[in-house]
Amino acid sequence: MMLQIANLIKHERDHIEFWVIGGAQSVERDLFAKKLEEQQMADMIKWFPVIPYQQMPDVYAKIRRSGGCYLATTKVESFGNTFIESMACGVPVIAPRHSSIPEIVVHGQTGYLFRKNNRVTNVQTQTAQKYRRLMTRKMKLCTEKQSRGRENKVLY
Numbered sequence: 001m002m003l004q005i006a007n008l009i010k011h012e013r014d015h016i017e018f019w020v021i022g023g024a025q026s027v028e029r030d031l032f033a034k035k036l037e038e039q040q041m042a043d044m045i046k047w048f049p050v051i052p053y054q055q056m057p058d059v060y061a062k063i064r065r066s067g068g069c070y071l072a073t074t075k076v077e078s079f080g081n082t083f084i085e086s087m088a089c090g091v092p093v094i095a096p097r098h099s100s101i102p103e104i105v106v107h108g109q110t111g112y113l114f115r116k117n118n119r120v121t122n123v124q125t126q127t128a129q130k131y132r133r134l135m136t137r138k139m140k141l142c143t144e145k146q147s148r149g150r151e152n153k154v155l156y
Contacts (some may be wrong), residue, residue, distance in 0.1 A: 002020070020032075020045060064091045111134075
């Protein structure tokens with residue numbers, strides 16, 4: 001699903017990267033690598049199969065400074081540590097509205113939640129819409145800060 005979402009968003013923005021973190025032990029890692037190559041998205045999607053836990057605050061900081069977000073396409077989530085970690089580092093979350101996620105992510109404040117259903121195209125469209133809202137909100141906040149005389153450089 002993440003590849004389809006990336007395809008939707010890449011048509012709207014010239015300079016964008018998706019970072020996939022983890023998955024070194026996933027049973028679907030070979031399939032993901034194959035699809036990434038087949039769809040010629042390796043220039044836009046960077047896969048980091050293993051990042052040591054102690055380096056994750058630096059990764060979240062880079063995402064925050066770039067104006068990025070944490071995109072979750074998870075089907076099942078028991079607790080959501082990565083959501084909490086990213087929000088603690090100032091990175092907004094876009095995630096499905098199911099499981100324990102709505103207890104963690106405050107829709108419209110710490111991120112955006114999309115409705116999960118059986119139709120993948122609806123989920124992709126909702127996710128792309130949430131991303132657009134997030135970027136519009138960030139640009140508005142940046143403009144407001146600049147108009148108040150504060151220097152604020154946002155990378156996109």
